[in-house]
Amino acid sequence: MSYPEVIYDRATGVAADTVAKHAEPQPLVFYAGWFCPYVQRNWIALEEKGVPYQYKEVNPYKKDPHFLAVNPKGLVPSAEVNGKALYESLVINEFFEDFFPDTPKLLPEDPVERARARIWIDYISKTVVPAFRQLVLAQDPAEQSKALSNYYEALKPFIEQIAPGGPYFLGAKFSLVDATIAPWVVRDFIHTKYRGYERSAAGEAWEKYSQAIETRDSIVNTSSDKEYYKQIYAKYLQD
Numbered sequence: 001m002s003y004p005e006v007i008y009d010r011a012t013g014v015a016a017d018t019v020a021k022h023a024e025p026q027p028l029v030f031y032a033g034w035f036c037p038y039v040q041r042n043w044i045a046l047e048e049k050g051v052p053y054q055y056k057e058v059n060p061y062k063k064d065p066h067f068l069a070v071n072p073k074g075l076v077p078s079a080e081v082n083g084k085a086l087y088e089s090l091v092i093n094e095f096f097e098d099f100f101p102d103t104p105k106l107l108p109e110d111p112v113e114r115a116r117a118r119i120w121i122d123y124i125s126k127t128v129v130p131a132f133r134q135l136v137l138a139q140d141p142a143e144q145s146k147a148l149s150n151y152y153e154a155l156k157p158f159i160e161q162i163a164p165g166g167p168y169f170l171g172a173k174f175s176l177v178d179a180t181i182a183p184w185v186v187r188d189f190i191h192t193k194y195r196g197y198e199r200s201a202a203g204e205a206w207e208k209y210s211q212a213i214e215t216r217d218s219i220v221n222t223s224s225d226k227e228y229y230k231q232i233y234a235k236y237l238q239d
């Protein structure tokens with residue numbers, strides 16, 4: 001999937017207020033793009049931890065020379081700490097966990113549960129996110145219907161593992177598993193409007209989980225207005 005040539009240059013809605021609160025220089029610089037779901041994974045973790053960070057909006061498709069000097073890969077999210085660049089959203093979230101030890105933990109302490117959380121983070125990355133992307137890309141009706149079934153299939157094993165009663169994947173405590181999938185829950189209104197997707201079709205547990213995710217403060221506070229997300233996918237959608 002390719003993003004549009006022209007991307008709105010800043011966050012909107014509640015996310016814009018969060019950006020404004022993080023304009024001052026800090027030892028941790030977070031290079032972000034408001035539109036990017038991978039960025040939102042890290043942004044959610046920073047908000048959950050309540051740590052100081054400087055938010056810098058970057059258009060990764062314009063490759064500003066300073067940004068390329070920080071991160072030669074030229075991808076957002078990136079974090080700059082002590083003059084070093086870190087990238088890859090899953091690595092950055094684990095880094096926050098290590099770098100800010102006295103903040104709310106987003107991975108379980110128990111080694112077995114910790115490993116299990118990582119298994120489902122990996123599952124989201126390798127199975128749920130690609131299925132979501134295929135559903136965006138699908139154009140003719142037969143392709144769309146197949147991609148929709150595949151998306152429900154991809155969600156199924158994840159849904160079966162949501163802690164009974166939730167509200168979060170591991171139970172009462174919000175974790176990196178939730179932060180990893182949340183940006184795709186925030187953006188699923190696209191599939192509801194254009195691809196016939198219904199959360200309820202994936203079952204009550206998924207509906208409740210999605211609701212808990214999209215109303216969580218850290219997620220609300222890092223989400224832009226829906227119309228701007230829609231523009232990102234516009235070339236794949238027919239009104």
Ligand SMILES: N[C@@H](CCC(=O)N[C@@H](CS)C(=O)NCC(=O)O)C(=O)O
Binds near residue numbers: 038039087088090
């Ligand atoms: N695997 C990376 C993916 C990051 C990514 O694809 N970011 C996109 C924006 S959503 C980007 O920076 N693209 C710029 C490019 O492809 O040149 C992660 O998890 O951080």
